[in-house]
Each structure stands twice: as C-alpha cells, then as structure tokens.
Amino acid sequence: MQxxxxxxxxxxxxxxxxxxxxxMRLILIYHAMGxxxxxxxxxxxxxxxxxxxAGTAYAEEAEFKLTLRDHKFExxxxxxxxxxxxxxxxxxxxxxxxxxESYELNREKxxxxxxxxxxYVGALKDGRYPFFGDFNKQTAQGVLVAK
Amino acid sequence: xxxxxxxxxxxxxEASLIVSVVCAxxxxxSGRARWVGAGVAAGALGALLVAAFAGAIGSAVxxxxxxxxxxxxxxxxxxxxxxxxxxxxxxxxQLTAQTKSLGAAVSAGDRPLTALLVVVAIxxxxxxxxxxxxxxxxxxxxxxxxxxxGGVALGLISGGATGLALYRGLLRIPMRYFFTATNWLLxxxxxxxxxxxxxxxxxxxxxxxxxxxxxxxxxxxxxxSLLGQALHALVGYEARPAGIQLxxxxxxxxxxLVGIKICGKPKPPVSSxx
Numbered sequence: 001m002q003x004x005x006x007x008x009x010x011x012x013x014x015x016x017x018x019x020x021x022x023x024m025r026l027i028l029i030y031h032a033m034g035x036x037x038x039x040x041x042x043x044x045x046x047x048x049x050x051x052x053x054a055g056t057a058y059a060e061e062a063e064f065k066l067t068l069r070d071h072k073f074e075x076x077x078x079x080x081x082x083x084x085x086x087x088x089x090x091x092x093x094x095x096x097x098x099x100x101e102s103y104e105l106n107r108e109k110x111x112x113x114x115x116x117x118x119x120y121v122g123a124l125k126d127g128r129y130p131f132f133g134d135f136n137k138q139t140a141q142g143v144l145v146a147k
Numbered sequence: 148x149x150x151x152x153x154x155x156x157x158x159x160x161e162a163s164l165i166v167s168v169v170c171a172x173x174x175x176x177s178g179r180a181r182w183v184g185a186g187v188a189a190g191a192l193g194a195l196l197v198a199a200f201a202g203a204i205g206s207a208v209x210x211x212x213x214x215x216x217x218x219x220x221x222x223x224x225x226x227x228x229x230x231x232x233x234x235x236x237x238x239x240x241q242l243t244a245q246t247k248s249l250g251a252a253v254s255a256g257d258r259p260l261t262a263l264l265v266v267v268a269i270x271x272x273x274x275x276x277x278x279x280x281x282x283x284x285x286x287x288x289x290x291x292x293x294x295x296x297g298g299v300a301l302g303l304i305s306g307g308a309t310g311l312a313l314y315r316g317l318l319r320i321p322m323r324y325f326f327t328a329t330n331w332l333l334x335x336x337x338x339x340x341x342x343x344x345x346x347x348x349x350x351x352x353x354x355x356x357x358x359x360x361x362x363x364x365x366x367x368x369x370x371x372s373l374l375g376q377a378l379h380a381l382v383g384y385e386a387r388p389a390g391i392q393l394x395x396x397x398x399x400x401x402x403x404l405v406g407i408k409i410c411g412k413p414k415p416p417v418s419s420x421x
Contacts, residue, residue: 061352071288085352087352095287096283096284096287096288097201097280097281097283097284098284099277099280099281103365103369103370103371103386103387104387106346106360106385106387106388106389107350109213109214109350110201110205110213110277110280111205112201112202112205112206113202113284113287115202115205115206116206116210117205117206117210117213118209118210118211119350120349120350120351120352121350122359123359124359125359125360134154134281135154135280135281135284135285136284137150138150
C-alpha cells in the first residue's frame with residue numbers, strides 16, 4: 001500500500017455559461033420525452049446524482065496511520081481533525097493477527113499479521129476515542145483525539 | 148487463562164444466543180437437532196476457512212474486503228430469517244394446529260429449515276473465525292498451551308451454557324405466546340444484523356453514516372457489558388448507533404412485517420396442495 005503520497009486534490013466544478021446552456025438543452029429534451037422514457041431517465045439521473053453526492057463526500061479523506069509493533073500501537077495517541085471523515089491505516093508489523101476494536105468509534109476489524117487494513121471513521125466530534133487490540137488488550141491500547 | 152476464557156466467551160456468546168433462539172423457534176420440529184447441528188458444524192468449518200484466508204479477504208477490494216464479506220454474510224442471514232418468517236406466515240395456519248400439541252411432530256420438510264441452518268452457520272462462522280484467529284495469535288506468540296486450551300474450553304463451555312440458559316428461559320414462555328415471541332425475536336435478530344451490516348458498509352466508506360452517533364446510551368448500557376453484548380446479538384442494541392444503522396434496522400423490520408402481512412392473509416378455506 002502506498003503511503004505519504006499526495007492526497008488527491010478535489011476540484012469544485014465551475015458553472016460556466018457553456019455548461020449552463022448544455023443543462024438548459026438537456027432540460028428541454030427531458031421535457032420533450034414520453035412517460036416511460038422520462039421515468040427511465042429520471043431514475044438514471046437520480047442514481048447518478050446519488051453516486052456523485054457519494055463521490056464528493058468521499059473524495060478527500062485525510063489519511064492517518066497506526067503501526068502495530070510488539071502488540072503496541074504507534075503512536076498510542078493520534079490527533080485527527082474533528083468534523084471530517086478520516087481514513088485510518090493500520091499497519092500490523094507483528095506476525096500474528098490482531099483485532100482493532102473501539103466501542104467509542106463503533107469499529108471492529110481484523111488486522112492480519114504483516115498486513116495493513118483500512119478503516120474509515122468519523123466525522124468525529126471533539127473528544128477522545130480510545131481503541132485497543134482485542135487480542136492483546138494488556139499492551140495494545142491507544143486513543144484517537146479529535147480536535 | 149481467564150483473559151483467554153473471557154475473550155472466547157465473548158465471541159461464542161453472540162453465536163450461542165442466536166443458535167438458542169433458532170432452537171426455540173423450531174421447537175417441536177422433528178429432526179431439528181440434526182439441522183442445527185449441521186449448521187453449527189458448517190459454521191465451524193467455515194470459520195476455519197475464513198480464518199485461514201483472513202489475509203486474502205482483508206486485502207481484497209482496496210482493503211475493505213473484510214467489511215464486504217461481513218456485511219454480505221449478515222445480509223444473507225437477514226434474507227434467510229425473512230424467508231423463514233414469511234414462509235411461516237403463509238403456511239403457519241395449517242401448522243398451528245399441529246404445533247399446539249407439542250408432541251405432534253412437524254416433519255422437517257414442512258418448513259424451510261435450510262434457511263435457519265444457514266442463519267446458525269453464519270452466526271457460528273462470524274464469531275468462530277475471530278476466535279480461531281485469536282487462538283492462533285495466542286499459540287503463535289508462545290503462550291502456554293495448557294492455559295490456552297483451558298481458557299478456550301472454559302470460554303466455549305460458559306458461552307454454550309449461556310445460550311442453553313436463554314433457551315431454557317424461552318421455553319418457559321406459555322405455549323400460547325411461544326411462537327409469536329420467538330418469531331418476534333427472530334425478526335429483531337434480523338433487524339439487528341442488518342444494522343450491523345450497515346455499520347460495516349460505513350466502515351468501508353461505501354455508505355454514508357447519516358450521523359456518526361445518533362445517541363450515546365453507553366453510560367446507561369454499554370456494548371462492552373455482557374448484557375449490552377447479549378442484547379446486541381438478540382435485538383441489535385447499539386449504545387452509539389450511526390443514523391444509517393437505525394435506518395437499516397427499521398427498514399428491515401418493516402419489510403419483514405409487510406411480507407408477513409401480505410403472505411399471511413387468510414386464504415379461502417381451500418386446503419393447500421401440501
């Protein structure tokens with residue numbers, strides 16, 4: 001998994017006069033269509049709209065990384081931005097599997113030995129969100145601090 | 148050893164409770180022990196397979212394969228419970244007369260027991276896979292074999308015993324309300340599973356959370372507590388649910404109820420072909 005690379009920049013679409021014209025034409029075509037055709041197009045647009053909405057919502061999560069070594073999280077305290085969805089990478093350097101778990105975050109995921117997994121969390125409110133490795137609770141403890 | 152026992156117990160507990168609900172819901176059906184046993188065996192086998200391929204499953208689909216897998220098996224279980232509930236509603240009328248007298252055996256072929264077999268297998272598979280990985284991790288990091296074996300045995304026995312206790316408790320429900328109660332319980336199990344599946348989709352960033360934390364009742368009843376965990380398995384209790392979990396919960400419950408209503412309509416008194 002590639003880390004530390006530039007995050008994808010997300011460009012807001014600009015509404016130009018040309019685009020506006022295309023949209024107006026499409027609206028005219030839509031109105032000229034018959035019932036069943038219109039229904040099909042309506043659903044296609046709806047699905048595409050939802051897809052786009054999902055796409056913009058998911059376009060830019062900041063990435064944060066936790067490393068598991070000797071059944072301990074590094075760093076054991078990780079500060080993340082509040083109010084935004086974040087992408088958490090958990091890199092297990094140990095050869096045995098671990099289970100990342102957090103009641104506060106409502107998350108649970110197996111991290112295979114020598115493996116990396118992705119967990120999305122948030123958008124979090126300000127606060128402290130403890131997490132732990134369920135298979136090595138005595139050592140694998142950490143906390144996510146959302147600010 | 149106690150720490151090991153506790154973890155295994157926690158994993159076994161949820162599966163055990165679901166199995167006991169299925170056992171109660173199939174009360175009086177002949178040959179159901181075989182079906183439930185087959186479900187548990189299939190689930191255990193599946194758990195070993197899933198544990199063995201955990202790495203491959205986890206890294207599939209951009210690192211969210213595990214969530215997709217969990218969500219899929221949960222939704223499969225939901226569909227099975229829904230199928231069973233709706234089937235029972237449409238065929239139940241003929242069966243009520245028979246099942247009212249407990250001794251009367253309803254043959255296994257009369258009900259979609261396969262559906263419940265799959266539910267049992269999935270419950271065992273999900274919790275079992277985590278137990279297997281934990282035991283493997285413990286064994287590989289050189290923990291004492293005897294205390295590991297002892298802890299696993301203790302966890303399995305106590306988890307099984309809790310399920311048995313729930314089963315015994317359910318059997319005390321008066322016969323008049325018994326199947327209504329167990330069917331409602333199954334419906335809530337299904338709704339809770341759907342909510343869990345929704346959470347996996349959120350964790351994989353495939354669905355919006357619609358509010359990361361709708362409410363927080365963890366001070367009242369935490370999912371960390373045994374009661375919280377038991378209620379999580381049985382009725383889908385979440386101390387800090389995401390909005391979409393509530394949505395999945397309600398929609399699933401509503402869909403099953405609508406299915407029951409539609410299919411359970413009293414038919415003209417013509418005897419059915421079966």
